[in-house]
Amino acid sequence: MHLSRNLLSGKSKYLLTLILLLFISAICVAFSINRSDDFDIARREILLRRIGHELLLQSGDSTSRVLPVKKIAANEYQIMFENKFTFQPDSLVNTTRRLLAKDPLAGDYVVNVLNSGNSSVAYGYAISQNKKDDIVACLGRKQPKASYMINIQFKHTGISTVKNRYILGSLPFLAFVGFVFLRSVKPRRAAPTDQNTGMLTLGAVLFDAKQRQLVINKNIIDLTGTENRILRILALSPNETIARNRLQKEIWEDEGVIVGRSLDMFISKLRKKLEPDPNINIVVIRGKGYKLEVS
Numbered sequence: 104m105h106l107s108r109n110l111l112s113g114k115s116k117y118l119l120t121l122i123l124l125l126f127i128s129a130i131c132v133a134f135s136i137n138r139s140d141d142f143d144i145a146r147r148e149i150l151l152r153r154i155g156h157e158l159l160l161q162s163g164d165s166t167s168r169v170l171p172v173k174k175i176a177a178n179e180y181q182i183m184f185e186n187k188f189t190f191q192p193d194s195l196v197n198t199t200r201r202l203l204a205k206d207p208l209a210g211d212y213v214v215n216v217l218n219s220g221n222s223s224v225a226y227g228y229a230i231s232q233n234k235k236d237d238i239v240a241c242l243g244r245k246q247p248k249a250s251y252m253i254n255i256q257f258k259h260t261g262i263s264t265v266k267n268r269y270i271l272g273s274l275p276f277l278a279f280v281g282f283v284f285l286r287s288v289k290p291r292r293a294a295p296t297d298q299n300t301g302m303l304t305l306g307a308v309l310f311d312a313k314q315r316q317l318v319i320n321k322n323i324i325d326l327t328g329t330e331n332r333i334l335r336i337l338a339l340s341p342n343e344t345i346a347r348n349r350l351q352k353e354i355w356e357d358e359g360v361i362v363g364r365s366l367d368m369f370i371s372k373l374r375k376k377l378e379p380d381p382n383i384n385i386v387v388i389r390g391k392g393y394k395l396e397v398s
Contacts, residue, residue, distance in 0.1 A: 143208050148172045148180070150202050151255065155182040157198050158253075162188040175254070182253040183219075189248040190216070192226055192241055199255070200230055211236075211258040219250040303338045306382040306397050310338055319379045326376070329354060329369050337385065337395035347392040 155169035167186040175181050195216070203209045215227040226246060229238040303310040309318040315331040317324040326334065332354050337345055351366055370385055370393060377383050382398040 143206065147206050147208060148174075150206055151180055151182055154199055154202055155184060155253070157202075158190055158195060159184065159188055161194050161198075162190055162248075164188055176256070178257040178259055180255050182255070184251065187248050187250045190246050190251070191243075192228075192239075192246065193243060195226075196228060196230075196239055196242070203230075209257055213256045215254045215256075216246070217252050217254060219252050225249070225251060303335075305338055305341065305395070306380055308377065308380050308383055310334065312338075317376060319377075322379070324376050326373075327369075330373050330376070333366075333369055334373055334395075337393065341395050341397040344388045344394045345392050350392065 151172045152169050155172075159165070159167060159169065164186065167184065167188075170183040170185060173181040173183065195214070199214055203212065211229070211231045213227065213229045216225045217223065218225050226241065228240065229236075231237055303312065307319065310316075311318065312331060312335045315326040315328065317326065333350060336350060336353060347366065355365070370387075374385050377385070384396050386394050386396055388394055
C-alpha cells in the first residue's frame, strides 16, 4: 500500500511538472509568435511603400510622394500616391513578386490597381506560391496616366503557416525537455516484496529476510542477523541514499552502543556476499551514507 502511494505520488508530480512545462512553453511560443508577427507586419508595410516608390520611378517620376500605406482590413493594404502616373503591367507584376518574396508572411495574394476617382479596377492579377496557379493577364499593355491606388490582399493562411512553423519547430525542443524531466522525476520503483514471506527481489538475487538468506543462481548464502537487518533497510529503498546515522541507530540503538567501524565492516561483508551478481552493489555516498544500486 505504501509502495502504491509512493508510485502514484511520483506519477502525479511528473504529470504536474510536464503540464506546467508545456503551459510555460506554450506561453513563450505564443509571445515569440506575436512579437515576430508584429515585426513582420511592420516590415511588410515598408515593402509595400517600396513597391510604390519603384512604380513611380518606372513611370519617370522621382519627386512626388508615396502616401502612407493604409491597412483597410486584417490582410488588405492600400498604396496611395500624390500624383498621377502610368505603369507597365509587366513591371508591376515583377516588382511586387520580387519585393514580397522578402515577406515571410506573404503566400498567396491578389493585386488590384484602382482608379482613385470611382474605385473601378483598372488592372489586377493574382500571385500564388505555386506559380502554376498565378493569374496574370494583359501583359505588355501600358496603362494610361491617371490617378491610381493599389490594393494588395494577402491570403489569411500566410500568417497561420508561419505560426505553424514556429510551433512545429519548437516540438523537438519540448520533446527533449520532456524526456529530461521524465528521467529526472520518474519515481523509483521499490523492490517487489511479499509481506507474508519477507521475500525481496533485487535483480537476479532473491533476498529472504525471514530466513536470513540470499539466493543467487540457485546458490544459498546465509546472512548474520546484523547483515540481514542492514540489507533489508537498503533493499526497501533501492537506488536511494540511506543516511549512515540512520543505519547505525536502527541496527545498534537497542544494544546501547554504536560503533562506527562496525557498520563499515558489515557493509564490506555484504558486498562480498552480493558479488556473484554484478548488477547489485552497495556504494558509499561520501559524507552521506550508503546506497544499494540495482541495475
